[in-house]
Amino acid sequence: MMIHPVTPWTATVQSDIASSKPIFELMLHAYTLTLFNTGDSLWLVVSWPKGGRIAFRLAFGMNSDFEKITVSKAIDEVLVTAATRLGYYRIIISLPESEEAVFRYTTSFQGKFPLLIPFWPRDIVPLTENGRIENTAGTIHTHQVGARSGELYFSMTKPAVGSVYYFQNLTAMSPYCQATEVSLRETVGGSWPELGFQFPVNAEKPLPSETEYIISDAFVLLTQETPEKETEVATQYLSYLSTIYTLLPRPEPLTHDWIATSKRVLDDLYTNKGCWTQTNGVPYLNAYVGDYKTPSEIMVQLAVLLPLQEYLTWSGDTHPLLDDLECGLGVFYDDRIKSIVRWHPALEDDLDKSEEQKREMVMDSWYLHHPLLNLSRLALRGDNTAKRLFLDSVDYAIKVAKHFDYDWPVFYKMTTLEVLKAETAPGKGGEKDVPGSYAHIMLMAWKLTGEKRFIREAKKALESLDGLVFDIFYQANNTAFAAAALVEMYKETGEPKYLGLSYRCLAGVFKNCQIWDCDYGYGKSFPYFFAVFPLNDAPYTAAYEELEVFAALHHYLEASSRIEILPALRILIPEFIKYAIGRLACYFPPLLTVDMISEKVKTGEIQRDLWIPLEDIHDGWEKSGTVGQEVYGAGLAFALVPRQYFKIPELDAIVFVDYPITNFRRGKNSATFLLAGSEVLKAELRLLGLPGNRLPSIQIAQKVKSTYHPAKEKAPGQFELSGTGMVRITWK
Numbered sequence: 001m002m003i004h005p006v007t008p009w010t011a012t013v014q015s016d017i018a019s020s021k022p023i024f025e026l027m028l029h030a031y032t033l034t035l036f037n038t039g040d041s042l043w044l045v046v047s048w049p050k051g052g053r054i055a056f057r058l059a060f061g062m063n064s065d066f067e068k069i070t071v072s073k074a075i076d077e078v079l080v081t082a083a084t085r086l087g088y089y090r091i092i093i094s095l096p097e098s099e100e101a102v103f104r105y106t107t108s109f110q111g112k113f114p115l116l117i118p119f120w121p122r123d124i125v126p127l128t129e130n131g132r133i134e135n136t137a138g139t140i141h142t143h144q145v146g147a148r149s150g151e152l153y154f155s156m157t158k159p160a161v162g163s164v165y166y167f168q169n170l171t172a173m174s175p176y177c178q179a180t181e182v183s184l185r186e187t188v189g190g191s192w193p194e195l196g197f198q199f200p201v202n203a204e205k206p207l208p209s210e211t212e213y214i215i216s217d218a219f220v221l222l223t224q225e226t227p228e229k230e231t232e233v234a235t236q237y238l239s240y241l242s243t244i245y246t247l248l249p250r251p252e253p254l255t256h257d258w259i260a261t262s263k264r265v266l267d268d269l270y271t272n273k274g275c276w277t278q279t280n281g282v283p284y285l286n287a288y289v290g291d292y293k294t295p296s297e298i299m300v301q302l303a304v305l306l307p308l309q310e311y312l313t314w315s316g317d318t319h320p321l322l323d324d325l326e327c328g329l330g331v332f333y334d335d336r337i338k339s340i341v342r343w344h345p346a347l348e349d350d351l352d353k354s355e356e357q358k359r360e361m362v363m364d365s366w367y368l369h370h371p372l373l374n375l376s377r378l379a380l381r382g383d384n385t386a387k388r389l390f391l392d393s394v395d396y397a398i399k400v401a402k403h404f405d406y407d408w409p410v411f412y413k414m415t416t417l418e419v420l421k422a423e424t425a426p427g428k429g430g431e432k433d434v435p436g437s438y439a440h441i442m443l444m445a446w447k448l449t450g451e452k453r454f455i456r457e458a459k460k461a462l463e464s465l466d467g468l469v470f471d472i473f474y475q476a477n478n479t480a481f482a483a484a485a486l487v488e489m490y491k492e493t494g495e496p497k498y499l500g501l502s503y504r505c506l507a508g509v510f511k512n513c514q515i516w517d518c519d520y521g522y523g524k525s526f527p528y529f530f531a532v533f534p535l536n537d538a539p540y541t542a543a544y545e546e547l548e549v550f551a552a553l554h555h556y557l558e559a560s561s562r563i564e565i566l567p568a569l570r571i572l573i574p575e576f577i578k579y580a581i582g583r584l585a586c587y588f589p590p591l592l593t594v595d596m597i598s599e600k601v602k603t604g605e606i607q608r609d610l611w612i613p614l615e616d617i618h619d620g621w622e623k624s625g626t627v628g629q630e631v632y633g634a635g636l637a638f639a640l641v642p643r644q645y646f647k648i649p650e651l652d653a654i655v656f657v658d659y660p661i662t663n664f665r666r667g668k669n670s671a672t673f674l675l676a677g678s679e680v681l682k683a684e685l686r687l688l689g690l691p692g693n694r695l696p697s698i699q700i701a702q703k704v705k706s707t708y709h710p711a712k713e714k715a716p717g718q719f720e721l722s723g724t725g726m727v728r729i730t731w732k
Contacts, residue, residue: 006134009121010194013055014133017043024071026078026093029101031222033093035080039065042082044093044105045127046222052161056196056220057123058105059089062115087111090212096247100240101222104247106172109215114206117199123216124166124196126156133193141233142470142511143189146539147528147619149515150188152196153237155226162224165240168197169248171529172217174519179213180205183619184518219244230469231500234507235566241510242568245575246680251517251529253658254582259645259688261585262311262637264611269304270321272610275631279346282328288628289612291604294358295347298332298340299367300632301325302374303544307551307635309381314642326385332371333389337414339396340375340389342367361415365408365430366478368397369437373481376444387448394445398457401438406464408434424474433474435464436482436505443485443492458489465501473508476534477548480509484556491563502556503566509549510572512536522596523620526586530579531617540616540624543587543633547640550580554643554660557676561662567678574659574677574723581644581658584636587613589629596624603628645688646673651698651731653690659683659723670730677723685727687717698731 016038026033030049035042040061047053059066064084072079080091090108126136137158144150150168155161170184177184180202188197199215207213221240227233269275274289277296284296285304305325312319334341342363343351351358357367372390379387401408403417409430411420423429439458446454465472473479483505490498509532518528534545553573585591589608597606597614606614606629613633614625646655646664648671655671664673675683685700700719701708703726711719711727721727 003137004134004192006194007121010125010133013038013041013043013125014127016041017045017055017127023069024073024078026095028095028103028222031101033103035071035093037066037069037082042066042069042080042089042091046220048161048222048224050224051129052156052159053127053129054156054161054164055125055127056105056218057121057125058091058093058216059107059109060120060123060199062086062117062120085112086115088212096219098243098247100243102219102243102247103222104219105216106214106218107216108212110212111207111209113209115209116203116206117201118203120199120201122190122194122196122198123218124152124164124190124194126161126193126195128159136193138192140189140192140195141227141237144186145512145536146533147183147185147514147518148512148533150184150197151241151511152188152190153240154192154195157226160226162222163226163236165221165223165237165244166196167219167221167241167244167248169217169219170516171249171251171519172214173200174517174523176200176207176213176215177620178520179211180207181521181621183621184516185619219247230467230504231497233469234500234504235568237507238503238510238566238568238572242571245515245571248515251527253578254527254585256582256585258581258585258637258640259654261588261611262641265588265634265637266308266319266321268611269631269634270319272607272612274605274607274610275612275634279344282331283324284328284344285325285631286604287632288604288615288630289607289610291628293350293352294603295350296328296344297342298329298371299342299374301329301332302371302378303632304635304638305329306374306378307547307639309378309383310642311638313381314645314647326383329385329389333392334414337396339368339393339414340371341414356411356421361413362411362420363414364411365434366437366475368400369434369441370478372397372441373437373444376441376448379448380444391445391448394441394454397438397441401457401461406435406438406461408438431474432465432468433472433479433482433505433508435461436472436485436501437478439489440482440485443488455492458485459493462486462489462498462501465504469504470508470511472504473512473536475545476509476512476532477545477552479505480549480552481555483509484552484559487556487559487563487565491559499563499565503569506556506569506572510576513576514541518620521620522593522618522623525593525596526617526624527579527583528617529583530576531583532576540618540627542615542617542627543584543613543630543636544615546580546584546587547633547636550577550584551639551643553577557660558662561674561676570676570678570724571680574675574683575681577660578658578683581640584613584640587617587633587636589614589625592624598623598626600626601628602626605629646671648729651690651694654688655729656686656688657683657721659721661727669732670728672726672728674726675721675724679722679724681723683721683723684714685711685719685721690717692716698729700727700729702727 155163375390442458486502615627615630700711
């Protein structure tokens with residue numbers, strides 16, 4: 001009986017390989033890699049130490065057989081050249097230096113004449129010794145969705161073999177996409193037993209001849225382990241991703257003057273009338289530039305107020321914008337239900353009911369907790385208005401949690417708690433990361449009051465995350481903040497399960513990243529590398545959610561600074577932050593090419609010279625800014641500056657570091673800080689605002705083991721550092 005139906009391109013693979021002679025063999029740790037030519041395909045068959053095989057299709061002949069195959073061997077690398085009637089192939093099989101069993105195959109193709117390619121099979125097929133491919137079985141833990149990373153993580157369970165983490169370096173295919181106007185979305189995945197990369201076909205625009213294009217650049221990590229528990233899936237996924245990440249070709253991160261940008265944003269935000277609506281004599285920020293139809297929302301006010309307060313504390317300045325934002329917060333508290341509400345009460349009649357949540361007293365489950373979290377963060381910074389609003393509302397949040405038994409729907413009525421929409425999609429359940437968000441605000445309430453009941457509430461909510469790994473993720477920023485809160489729960493309780501839950505949250509965050517550069521179409525104008533998508537199925541990356549993930553991951557490393565966490569996170573989190581520093585600036589329209597910005601906007605208007613970010617960045621063949629120019633994302637610069645720039649008044653200088661740091665301390669003639677990354681990768685430090693003649697008197701050194709060593713100076717005032725370790729700045 002056939003368990004898994006297969007296509008003709010898979011049905012004969014086992015017998016084709018069995019009837020073919022091996023061309024060469026290569027040993028990788030305890031694995032054997034064997035090359036076969038089966039006519040229309042070149043296969044690299046991996047044999048596991050204890051039995052079991054999986055085949056990787058290195059090249060596909062497209063209705064033509066391979067001939068004239070040559071093999072050239074070097075240390076840790078094999079070059080295979082082959083030809084068909086249609087074109088020429090060049091395949092490099094390499095064994096990157098790694099403690100894990102990793103191999104890479106890069107395949108290039110050059111057509112003999114212009115070609116339309118209407119079909120291409122996937123490149124991974126599990127094999128058996130004597131049975132049939134369609135009767136094998138396995139578990140796909142995760143795969144590419146939309147334009148996210150071209151990754152696939154699966155385990156082969158029948159026969160019991162082990163697991164594979166597969167990563168396509170999609171950046172390498174950008175020239176092909178540019179030439180044929182195709183996209184790399186949804187190219188890595190499949191269903192058992194037909195898995196892997198399905199080369200994006202060009203059925204309409206032919207591939208030019210006489211030009212060589214990379215058509216696959218795959219990194220494959222092999223393991224005999226098969227994860228069984230949720231935390232094992234998460235930790236192994238993060239570990240394997242970090243291993244491959246260190247081997248990837250990576251673009252040079254962009255640099256940006258965020259201090260100058262923060263001043264531009266502050267000026268434009270305060271003076272541009274399209275950012276504001278006035279109600280009863282009080283100014284409120286619009287959600288989008290020129291959006292006067294949608295009533296004012298509490299989330300929008302707080303999304304700018306919190307980072308603005310952080311920035312003004314850093315700069316030592318004052319600004320009337322802070323008072324304008326704070327003076328209108330109290331109106332969002334509804335005394336009837338004893339809680340803050342989403343919409344300005346005086347404007348509820350203006351809700352147009354065009355969306356499910358644009359109705360009176362309708363609450364999106366995550367949306368209640370997000371403003372409460374920002375209120376609590378402000379309260380911990382000494383804001384009494386925020387503290388009052390938070391503590392006056394927190395019991396309503398507890399009432400809602402208990403009513404839904406810590407399993408929140410998507411939409412409910414705030415007055416009656418009637419469920420208006422139970423699931424995100426049929427059979428998918430509600431917003432599954434909300435227990436983490438709720439636990440986070442309970443933890444913040446405990447910090448503000450010392451009342452243990454809040455810790456008990458957090459524990460009850462977190463039980464709802466059992467049985468989930470990647471499905472915890474609903475909204476990127478909430479999931480990332482929940483991860484940081486879970487570390488704090490671990491420190492408070494000493495229970496390892498909370499640390500494991502934090503890994504599950506972060507696995508969901510990194511699974512929703514785009515670790516490749518979309519260097520085709522409009523994508524040539526935006527640095528996509530290591531962007532994060534706001535939702536599981538979102539078709540675009542979004543400015544505000546990226547900012548909040550950036551802030552949450554900073555908080556995660558701060559919260560975990562004195563505990564041992566998964567080493568993979570010391571690689572992935574700092575690298576996300578490094579690339580975010582340059583990427584986030586490109587959400588501002590003045591830094592984008594005019595042609596990539598959409599002429600049609602869903603909400604409000606786009607002012608291309610205004611330093612307010614676009615909400616949405618799409619795939620390279622789609623224009624961006626279709627949702628609108630989001631005022632609530634204007635806190636980008638305000639949040640970034642205090643986390644990456646550090647003042648040294650004694651020098652009248654500023655230190656910029658492109659990695660997350662902790663424990664920045666100043667002395668009379670020195671300053672020290674701790675880099676929170678890994679020694680595997682590098683960070684950069686820049687001294688800003690110093691005249692050139694002062695630079696020779698300043699020394700930058702980093703502690704290696706127990707001794708400080710001078711940092712490598714790449715250019716005047718610019719230094720390369722190891723990703724981890726204590727750094728010392730001294731001056732005379």
